[in-house]
Amino acid sequence: xxFPPRQTKKTTIYDLAELAGTSASxxxxxxxxxxxxxxxxxxxxxxxxxxxxxxxxxxxxxxSLLRRESSRIVGMIVPKYDNRYFGSIVETxxxxxxxxxxxxxxxxTRRDPELEVEAAREMLGYxxxxxxxxxxxxxxxxxxxxxxxxxxxxxLDLPGSRAxxxxxxxxxxxxxxxxxILDNCQQRLGQMSPLxxxxxxxxxxxxGERLRGFKAAHQDAGLxxxxxxxxxxxxxxxxxEAALEARWASGSAMPGGMFVNSTIxxxxxxHWIKRSGHYGQDMPVMGCFDWDPFVTLLGxxxxxxxxxxxxxxxxxxxIIDSGEAPEPIIKIPPIDMHEMAEA
Amino acid sequence: xxFPPRQTKKTTIYDLAELAGTSASxxxxxxxxxxxxxxxxxxxxxxxxxxxxxxxxxxxxxxSLLRRESSRIVGMIVPKYDNRYFGSIVETxxxxxxxxxxxxxxxxTRRDPELEVEAAREMLGYxxxxxxxxxxxxxxxxxxxxxxxxxxxxxLDLPGSRAxxxxxxxxxxxxxxxxxILDNCQQRLGQMSPLxxxxxxxxxxxxGERLRGFKAAHQDAGLxxxxxxxxxxxxxxxxxEAALEARWASGSAMPGGMFVNSTIxxxxxxHWIKRSGHYGQDMPVMGCFDWDPFVTLLGxxxxxxxxxxxxxxxxxxxIIDSGEAPEPIIKIPPIDMHEMAEA
DNA sequence: AATCAATGCTCCATCGATTGAGCATCGATG
DNA sequence: CATCGATGCTCAATCGATGGAGCATTGATT
Numbered sequence: 001x002x003f004p005p006r007q008t009k010k011t012t013i014y015d016l017a018e019l020a021g022t023s024a025s026x027x028x029x030x031x032x033x034x035x036x037x038x039x040x041x042x043x044x045x046x047x048x049x050x051x052x053x054x055x056x057x058x059x060x061x062x063x064s065l066l067r068r069e070s071s072r073i074v075g076m077i078v079p080k081y082d083n084r085y086f087g088s089i090v091e092t093x094x095x096x097x098x099x100x101x102x103x104x105x106x107x108x109t110r111r112d113p114e115l116e117v118e119a120a121r122e123m124l125g126y127x128x129x130x131x132x133x134x135x136x137x138x139x140x141x142x143x144x145x146x147x148x149x150x151x152x153x154x155x156l157d158l159p160g161s162r163a164x165x166x167x168x169x170x171x172x173x174x175x176x177x178x179x180x181i182l183d184n185c186q187q188r189l190g191q192m193s194p195l196x197x198x199x200x201x202x203x204x205x206x207x208g209e210r211l212r213g214f215k216a217a218h219q220d221a222g223l224x225x226x227x228x229x230x231x232x233x234x235x236x237x238x239x240x241e242a243a244l245e246a247r248w249a250s251g252s253a254m255p256g257g258m259f260v261n262s263t264i265x266x267x268x269x270x271h272w273i274k275r276s277g278h279y280g281q282d283m284p285v286m287g288c289f290d291w292d293p294f295v296t297l298l299g300x301x302x303x304x305x306x307x308x309x310x311x312x313x314x315x316x317x318x319i320i321d322s323g324e325a326p327e328p329i330i331k332i333p334p335i336d337m338h339e340m341a342e343a
Numbered sequence: 344x345x346f347p348p349r350q351t352k353k354t355t356i357y358d359l360a361e362l363a364g365t366s367a368s369x370x371x372x373x374x375x376x377x378x379x380x381x382x383x384x385x386x387x388x389x390x391x392x393x394x395x396x397x398x399x400x401x402x403x404x405x406x407s408l409l410r411r412e413s414s415r416i417v418g419m420i421v422p423k424y425d426n427r428y429f430g431s432i433v434e435t436x437x438x439x440x441x442x443x444x445x446x447x448x449x450x451x452t453r454r455d456p457e458l459e460v461e462a463a464r465e466m467l468g469y470x471x472x473x474x475x476x477x478x479x480x481x482x483x484x485x486x487x488x489x490x491x492x493x494x495x496x497x498x499l500d501l502p503g504s505r506a507x508x509x510x511x512x513x514x515x516x517x518x519x520x521x522x523x524i525l526d527n528c529q530q531r532l533g534q535m536s537p538l539x540x541x542x543x544x545x546x547x548x549x550x551g552e553r554l555r556g557f558k559a560a561h562q563d564a565g566l567x568x569x570x571x572x573x574x575x576x577x578x579x580x581x582x583x584e585a586a587l588e589a590r591w592a593s594g595s596a597m598p599g600g601m602f603v604n605s606t607i608x609x610x611x612x613x614h615w616i617k618r619s620g621h622y623g624q625d626m627p628v629m630g631c632f633d634w635d636p637f638v639t640l641l642g643x644x645x646x647x648x649x650x651x652x653x654x655x656x657x658x659x660x661x662i663i664d665s666g667e668a669p670e671p672i673i674k675i676p677p678i679d680m681h682e683m684a685e686a
Numbered sequence: 687a688a689t690c691a692a693t694g695c696t697c698c699a700t701c702g703a704t705t706g707a708g709c710a711t712c713g714a715t716g
Numbered sequence: 717c718a719t720c721g722a723t724g725c726t727c728a729a730t731c732g733a734t735g736g737a738g739c740a741t742t743g744a745t746t
Binding site: 365366367368369381382383384387406408409410411412 | 692693694695696697698700701702703
Binding site: 012013014024025027028029031032034038059060061062063064065066067068 | 701702703704705
């Protein structure tokens with residue numbers, strides 16, 4: 001198919017200068033808004049603006065940024081785009097960056113440590129002023145790379161030790177969620193028994209804190225959590241499903257209630273529950289650390305914790321705006337979500 | 344909190360040249376891999392590489408790109424990050440771009456026509472070589488902007504008339520989906536009756552084609568679709584919910600089955616169904632144009648159509664790789680998904 | 687000894703936008 | 717009429733990386 005051929009050469013300020021019968025510096029100042037300060041007449045400004053429009057001129061950012069001191073580019077790396085939490089982080093980040101006249105660049109690193117590092121280096125090459133490492137497997141490595149390249153970094157979702165970190169209050173969120181699940185057990189099953197904990201990585205900070213909250217809530221409810229019920233099997237749905245299947249196949253007891261450590265793991269859990277038929281028509285009493293609108297609709301009164309993404313990004317940009325962090329780790333309380341309660 | 348202060352100045356090839364006792368051009372050629380061609384000794388190359396490592400040197404892309412002829416940057420604009428379809432488009436796009444040594448930049452325009460144009464201009468400023476307009480409200484406008492700036496563009500998901508377009512085969516997908524829903528009606532309700540069509544915008548090409556498939560399938564099943572059952576109320580969940588509520592409140596008949604035109608609209612539909620209680624314990628027979636793992640788990644045997652994102656992006660990159668499109672509109676057949684069938 | 691190719695570099699113009707410094711011109715003022 | 721401030725612009729250096737052209741040096745060949 002023949003589409004209009006690309007123009008051979010891009011219009012530059014020199015082309016516009018020639019067309020307007022003026023100098024490149026006049027054109028530049030008109031187009032970047034400094035023309036009043038530089039005492040360019042309104043008449044010339046208008047002429048240049050019109051010509052730029054006509055010629056479809058777009059400033060060459062490479063040239064412009066090379067000359068300027070600040071790039072106003074902010075970068076973010078994010079593990080995946082496959083769930084609502086990271087999706088809203090990216091969307092909110094872009095919106096808030098634009099509001100401030102910053103140019104956001106985001107890239108997804110698929111939970112691959114090597115790709116995280118490679119992506120960080122690449123962004124530094126583009127002169128990002130800030131790099132937000134979201135859910136990074138090795139945040140301190142990213143911080144070091146940024147520091148040595150003269151850029152600043154922040155950790156989001158998972159904390160690091162060498163840059164300010166903005167994370168959810170995982171302990172409090174998990175504590176509350178566990179209490180709610182246990183209460184639902186009491187109401188629906190007539191008794192409380194230790195819950196199963198499924199999903200996440202035992203090595204990551206969030207899972208650790210959530211486990212701590214999970215255990216504390218058991219203790220405070222007079223229960224002692226069963227260590228064999230704790231399955232931090234990773235985040236992928238298949239892993240959660242395989243973990244449950246393995247337990248089930250081994251003939252071990254299955255719990256009355258479950259704490260699932262992400263919507264992604266919940267996919268696997270619910271799939272296993274339906275497929276195995278272990279719980280019959282009913283679902284086990286469940287709760288999920290993270291939110292998805294369809295989970296609300298799944299029925300079975302699944303409790304959720306929704307991380308407060310707008311508040312987290314307000315904290316991020318407050319650091320970017322001011323250049324300083326009030327404390328090394330900022331914990332944002334997440335929001336309790338009950339079935340249908342968001343309507 | 345005091346974190347390590349940023350380095351005042353970034354290391355440049357001139358700094359490395361001085362440290363290595365050589366010239367900037369030697370350093371440059373070592374670092375960009377042309378040193379053999381330029382007959383730099385392996386000894387010097389190794390020394391420079393080591394120094395670059397030690398100093399945390401990162402090439403200044405702005406300077407490098409300014410000098411080079413091609414930027415190897417590819418841009419994409421995407422409406423939202425709030426569903427699996429666009430999420431996987433972005434993730435696949437980034438992965439495939441990286442495989443080719445291209446640098447992907449993606450931005451989300453929140454279905455805002457002004458933001459689409461602004462984002463496109465911004466990307467052109469960064470010298471993107473290709474701009475992929477995904478689900479754009481006015482694709483031809485984007486194409487024109489790109490053409491006049493000497494960049495090439497492609498349309499994805501929604502077609503335009505002035506650049507190659509890669510879209511799902513919406514007619515075939517909707518036809519098949521409608522048939523499946525009607526078959527399920529026959530089986531579960533013992534009879535077929537016209538379905539309701541909920542979601543999407545009447546003005547957009549995809550909704551139009553899906554409606555055409557929807558109607559054709561009715562016709563071929565010996566039914567005439569009820570025009571008052573067609574509710575292209577937009578994509579947001581609240582709009583779908585409001586549309587159903589309005590119909591219900593008006594006392595009009597509700598259908599036995601529904602064709603829902605996106606997972607996002609389905610959120611609203613399922614929410615209304617559960618809230619209104621109109622369908623009692625059962626769900627209406629349903630189908631959804633788009634896929635989400637939780638919908639599979641919702642029960643009620645909701646049929647889905649999953650758009651073939653990998654095939655779509657393979658088509659995109661085949662055009663980028665070769666520079667030419669085999670035809671103006673490439674239609675990719677979507678994939679039928681049955682409840683639990685993906686396990 | 688002169689010639690020549692190969693080796694290993696360096697020099698410098700260039701990409702396009704920015705910006706401090708500076709040069710005309712003009713009308714007003716003493 | 718000389719001076720001055722305001723007005724409206726232009727000049728040229730600069731940002732950092734790149735790559736064509738070219739310059740020494742070395743060793744081999746006639």
